[in-house]
Every structure is written in C-alpha cells, then in structure tokens.
Amino acid sequence: MIEARELTKRYGGKTAVDHLSFTVRPGLVTGFLGPNGAGKSTTMRMVLGLDTPCSGSVTVGGRSYGRLPAPLRTVGSLLDAKSVHGGRTVRKHLLGLARSNAIGRRRVDEVLELVGLTEVADQRAKGLSLGMGQRLGIAAALLGDPEVLILDEPVNGLDTEGIRWIRDLLKSQAAQGRTVFLSSHLMSEMELTADHLIVIGRGKLLADTRMREFIETNSQGGTLLRTPDEEAGRMRTLLEAHGAxxxxxARGPWRVTGLTPVEIGELARGHQLAIHELTPVFSSLEEVYTNMTQSSVEFRGGVQDAEHETKELVR
Incomplete structure (x- = not known):
C-alpha cells in the first residue's frame, strides 16, 4: 500500500505538488492521470525517495522508501527505461541489480523469460529497440517479486502485442494482491487496465475513485443510434426538431444526446421509422478526463504556436 498525506513539493516559486493526499491499495491497478506538468512524475519520485517533500509524507507499506530493508523486494519501479548503462548486457544489468539486493541468478532468468528478453539477454542495452528497452525496465521492476509496482508510462515503445502483454501482466499482479500504481497518457489503454483512478491537476487532487464510477458520474452520456440508410435523413431531422x-x-452509428433511448424509440415509432440499434453509452475515459482537466492544462499546443516556432527556427 502507498499512502500520501498532505504531500507538497516546491521548486523555487513553483508548487509542483500541493497538499496531495491519496491511498493506493493492494489488489487493484490504480491509474495515475494528469496533464503534463501536473506533478505526476514528481509525486512518483517522492514515493521512491528520489525527491524530498517540502512538507507532508509518503510511505510504502507503512515505511518511507529510505527505511525499507530490501527496496527491490518491496517496490519495483520504472520511471525511465533509458537509465541503463548502454555498455552492459541485458543479463548483466539485471544481475547487478539482483546482487545488490541478495536476489539469486535464477530469478534473473525467470524475469528474462517473463518479459520476453531471453533471446537478447547477452546483447548490450544500447542496441535494444525502444520496445525492448521498455521490457528491460519492466524486468528490473519485477526482479525482486515486489509487493508494490510503480510504473511511469510503461507502454511507451511497445507494439500491440506488447501493450496487451503489459495489460495482462499488471492485472495478474494486482489479482495476486499486489499494489500496482500506473501512470500513462494512453487513455484507451488506461480504461482497459485500471480499476481505480487518481487524477491530479496543477499538483492538486481532482479525483480519487473507481474507474467506472469516474466515467459514469462525469459522463455526458448519450445513445448510439443506427437506422436504415434511406431513413437516416428523416430520423436526424426529427431528432433535432425535438432538441437532440x-x-x-467512432463506433459507426450516430451518437444522440438530449433525448433518452425511450424518447428516441417513441419518436421513431410515432413516425414509422425503423431502428436497427439503440444503445445507451457513456463517454470514454479520454472524453471525461479531457473535460475535467481542461482548466488544469499548463502546456497547451496550437496551430499558431507551431507556426510561430517554425518562423523563429527559420530566422
């Protein structure tokens, strides 16, 4: 379990994390979301003792990270997969980590097999592809068979098979009673993977709730509607005339808001229009998250900004 209490971190006059409190519980995959600059990486670094909070506290299993007797056996983490000595082989990198925490060579072979790196175990880390480098980082996180996993953007560089693999791996780790804390900007994958969400913006807590509750509570809702092509125009005119x-x-049919499925069905029946599909739907995680964090986005791109930067480069 990870417990943060009034966690605060300032850099000069900027507050990166602002009195942040949350609990990451075992048996769940907990997603950690927030716009760029929201304080996610800083929070994870404080959990791992890499940054010192200005005030507040954060513990793992009731202890600060620095007081853990065997850190790799308690917490496995991946913050930056590129932070590996490029001249070392995959196996030697993991062996070095294992020896520092009294972990046997057999466990190194196990995690190499688990993450699919056995065939490249004697290859130097600098020669790995982005996806393979990511798998090496995940192997290091799993090395001590830890109770807690903290992963920042673990699907970076992974192909479709790799993304499905990491999703199944994290779910299985949580099913075994472990604590899994996961940060990602890939909303569609987070929606499939996480059971619980912690959302922050500008260092402050915005939401701490179950995934489905987060979506259903904040969703604009709607109804997927499919009609015969020859009746589509009449149906749309009818719905819009009644305020829809x-x-x-993206799934193919129309999405109708402003009328309930029952109201849509009654309108169609009254005007003798056929309906092939009428399905209530909620917004996606991406839609809900974007609406919630809109005012918390610190670094915002735009066409004008891009054009200005291009002109500056030309000059």
Missing amino acids: TVQMD
Whole structure:
C-alpha cells in the first residue's frame, strides 16, 4: 500500500505538488492521470525517495522508501527505461541489480523469460529497440517479486502485442494482491487496465475513485443510434426538431444526446421509422478526463504556436 498525506513539493516559486493526499491499495491497478506538468512524475519520485517533500509524507507499506530493508523486494519501479548503462548486457544489468539486493541468478532468468528478453539477454542495452528497452525496465521492476509496482508510462515503445502483454501482466499482479500504481497518457489503454483512478491537476487532487464510477458520474452520456440508410435523413431531422444533438460516432452509428433511448424509440415509432440499434453509452475515459482537466492544462499546443516556432527556427 502507498499512502500520501498532505504531500507538497516546491521548486523555487513553483508548487509542483500541493497538499496531495491519496491511498493506493493492494489488489487493484490504480491509474495515475494528469496533464503534463501536473506533478505526476514528481509525486512518483517522492514515493521512491528520489525527491524530498517540502512538507507532508509518503510511505510504502507503512515505511518511507529510505527505511525499507530490501527496496527491490518491496517496490519495483520504472520511471525511465533509458537509465541503463548502454555498455552492459541485458543479463548483466539485471544481475547487478539482483546482487545488490541478495536476489539469486535464477530469478534473473525467470524475469528474462517473463518479459520476453531471453533471446537478447547477452546483447548490450544500447542496441535494444525502444520496445525492448521498455521490457528491460519492466524486468528490473519485477526482479525482486515486489509487493508494490510503480510504473511511469510503461507502454511507451511497445507494439500491440506488447501493450496487451503489459495489460495482462499488471492485472495478474494486482489479482495476486499486489499494489500496482500506473501512470500513462494512453487513455484507451488506461480504461482497459485500471480499476481505480487518481487524477491530479496543477499538483492538486481532482479525483480519487473507481474507474467506472469516474466515467459514469462525469459522463455526458448519450445513445448510439443506427437506422436504415434511406431513413437516416428523416430520423436526424426529427431528432433535432425535438432538441437532440446528433453526431457521428467512432463506433459507426450516430451518437444522440438530449433525448433518452425511450424518447428516441417513441419518436421513431410515432413516425414509422425503423431502428436497427439503440444503445445507451457513456463517454470514454479520454472524453471525461479531457473535460475535467481542461482548466488544469499548463502546456497547451496550437496551430499558431507551431507556426510561430517554425518562423523563429527559420530566422
């Protein structure tokens, strides 16, 4: 379990983390979300003792990280997969970590097999692809068979098979009673992986709730509607005349807001229009998250900014 209490970190006049309190519980995959600059990485670094809070505290299993007798056996972490000596082989990198925490060679072979790096175990780290380097970082996090996993953007560089693999791995780790704390900007994958969410913006807590509750509570909702092509125009005109908003949905049919499924069905029946699909839906995690954090985005891109930067480079 990870417990943060009034955790605060300032850099000069900037407050990166602002009186942040939360608990990451075992048996769940907990997603950690926030815009760039929200304080996610700083928070994770404080959990791992890499940054010292200005005030407040954070513990893992009831102890600060610095007081853990065998850190790798308690906490496995991945903050930056590139922080590996490029001249060492994959196996030697893991062996060095293992020996520092009295972990046997057999465990090194186990994690190499687990993450799919056995065939490149004697290859130097600098020769690994981005995805393979990410797998090496995950192998290091799993090395001590830890009670707690802290992973920052673990799917970076992974292909589709690799993303599914890490999703299943994290779910299995949580199912075994471990604490899994996961940061990612890939919302679609987070929605499939996480059971619980902690959302921050500008260093402050915005939400601490179960995934489904977060989406359903903050969702604009709507109804997926599919009709015969020859009746689509009449159906849309009818719905809009009764105050509905009709938009195309990525899943194929229309998405209708402003009317309930029952109201849509009754309108169609009254005008003898056929319906092939009428499915209530909630917003995606990405939609809900974007709406919630809009005012907390610190670094915002735009066409004008990009054009200005291009002109400056030309000069």
